[in-house]
Amino acid sequence: MKVRVGINGYGTIGKRVADAVLKQRDMILAGVTKTKPNFEARMARQKGIKVYAASAEKLQAFKDAGIEVQGTLEDLLNEVDVIVDCTPGKVGATYKALYEKHKVKAIFQGGEKHEVAGFSFNAVCNYNDALGRDFVRVVSCNTTGLCRSLYAVDTEFGIRKSRVVLIRRGADPSEDKKGPINSIMPDPVSIPSHHGPDVQKVLPKIDITTSAFAVPTTLMHVHWLNLELEKEATEAEILSALSKYPRISLVSASDGIDSTAQVIEYARDLGRCRYDMPELIVFKESVKSFGREIYLTQAVHQESIVVPENIDAIRAMTNLCGTAEESMTMTNESLGLGGI
Numbered sequence: 001m002k003v004r005v006g007i008n009g010y011g012t013i014g015k016r017v018a019d020a021v022l023k024q025r026d027m028i029l030a031g032v033t034k035t036k037p038n039f040e041a042r043m044a045r046q047k048g049i050k051v052y053a054a055s056a057e058k059l060q061a062f063k064d065a066g067i068e069v070q071g072t073l074e075d076l077l078n079e080v081d082v083i084v085d086c087t088p089g090k091v092g093a094t095y096k097a098l099y100e101k102h103k104v105k106a107i108f109q110g111g112e113k114h115e116v117a118g119f120s121f122n123a124v125c126n127y128n129d130a131l132g133r134d135f136v137r138v139v140s141c142n143t144t145g146l147c148r149s150l151y152a153v154d155t156e157f158g159i160r161k162s163r164v165v166l167i168r169r170g171a172d173p174s175e176d177k178k179g180p181i182n183s184i185m186p187d188p189v190s191i192p193s194h195h196g197p198d199v200q201k202v203l204p205k206i207d208i209t210t211s212a213f214a215v216p217t218t219l220m221h222v223h224w225l226n227l228e229l230e231k232e233a234t235e236a237e238i239l240s241a242l243s244k245y246p247r248i249s250l251v252s253a254s255d256g257i258d259s260t261a262q263v264i265e266y267a268r269d270l271g272r273c274r275y276d277m278p279e280l281i282v283f284k285e286s287v288k289s290f291g292r293e294i295y296l297t298q299a300v301h302q303e304s305i306v307v308p309e310n311i312d313a314i315r316a317m318t319n320l321c322g323t324a325e326e327s328m329t330m331t332n333e334s335l336g337l338g339g340i
C-alpha cells in the first residue's frame with residue numbers, strides 16, 4: 001500500500017518534505033500548492049511534481065505565467081490521504097477546518113500552537129502515540145534538536161534538570177527581509193523562551209528552562225546544554241549513548257569541525273542537496289562531565305532537521321509501519337542519514 005501525500009505551502013520546509021516523500025517507496029507525492037507562479041512553482045514542474053494553486057483567485061496568475069496547474073488546494077485534498085501543512089506559522093491553523101471537511105489527515109509544523117493538533121511529535125520520543133492519529137504537529141527545529149539529545153541522555157542516565165541557552169539564526173538564507181543584521185537579540189528578553197515548554201509537550205517529565213538569543217547568521221542554531229543527571233556519567237559514556245542514534249552526529253574540533261560554518265562546509269562537501277544536515281550535530285569536545293553534572297553544545301540545521309520527522313509522522317498516522325525503529329530506519333536510509 002502506498003499513502004498519497006500532498007504538501008500545502010511549498011517553501012523552505014515544504015519543498016524539502018516534498019523531495020523526501022518522493023524518495024519513500026511507501027508514499028506517493030500527489031502534488032504541492034503554490035500561492036505565486038514564481039521560480040519555485042516552475043522548478044516543481046521541472047521535477048515532474050503536480051502544482052495546485054493555493055486558491056481559486058490565483059489560477060489566472062499561473063495561466064498567465066504559463067505554469068501548468070492541476071486545480072486548487074481543494075482539488076489536491078481530494079487526491080490525498082495526508083496533507084503536510086508547510087504554510088507559514090499560524091496560517092496552518094486557518095486550514096484545519098478545510099482538512100477536516102475533506103477528511104484528510106494533516107500534519108502541522110512547529111510554527112503552529114500545540115493545540116492545533118493536540119499532539120506534538122518527535123519520532124524517537126513518541127512515535128507510537130501518533131499511530132492512527134488524524135492530526136499531528138511536528139515540533140519546531142529547535143525543539144526537535146533538543147528532544148533528540150535530551151531523549152538520548154534521559155534514556156541512558158536520567159535527567160533531573162536541564163538548563164539550555166539557544167543561539168538562534170536570525171533568518172533562513174532566502175529571507176532577505178529579516179534580521180537582526182547587527183544585534184544580539186534576547187528572544188524574548190524574559191525567561192523562559194517558548195522552547196522549554198514546547199519540549200515538555202513531547203517529553204512531559206523533563207525539567208527544562210530555556211533562554212534564547214537571535215544573532216545575525218543564517219546557517220544553523222547552536223544550543224548550550226547544562227544537565228543534571230540521575231546518575232554519574234563519564235564523557236565517554238555520554239558520547240557512546242549519543243552515538244547510538246543515527247539522527248545524532250558527533251563531530252570533532254580536532255577534525256576541523258568547530259563551528260556552524262564548518263558543519264555546513266562538511267554538508268556541502270558530502271554533496272548534500274541544499275547543504276542540508278537533518279542530523280543533530282553534537283560537538284564532541286564540548287561534552288564535559290563533572291559526575292552528575294554535564295555540559296554539551298549542539299547545532300541544528302533549521303531548514304532540514306524536521307524533514308525526517310515529517311516522513312515518520314506520515315507513517316505513524318497511516319499505520320504504514322509496525323514500529324518506530326522500522327520507520328526511522330526506512331527514512332534514514334532513503335535520505336542518507338547517519339554514518340557521519
Ligand code: NAD
Binds near residue numbers: 011034035054091306
Ligand atoms: P516559508 O515562508 O519558507 O514557506 C511557506 C510557504 O507557504 C511559502 O511558499 C508561501 O508562499 C506559502 N504560503 C503562504 N501563505 C499560504 C497560504 N495561505 N496557503 C498556502 N501556502 C501559503 O516557511 P517555512 O520556513 O517553510 O515554515 C513553514 C512552517 O515550518 C512554519 O510553521 C515554521 O514555523 C515551520 N518551521 C520552519 C523552519 C525553518 O527554519 N524555516 C524550521 C522548522 C519548522
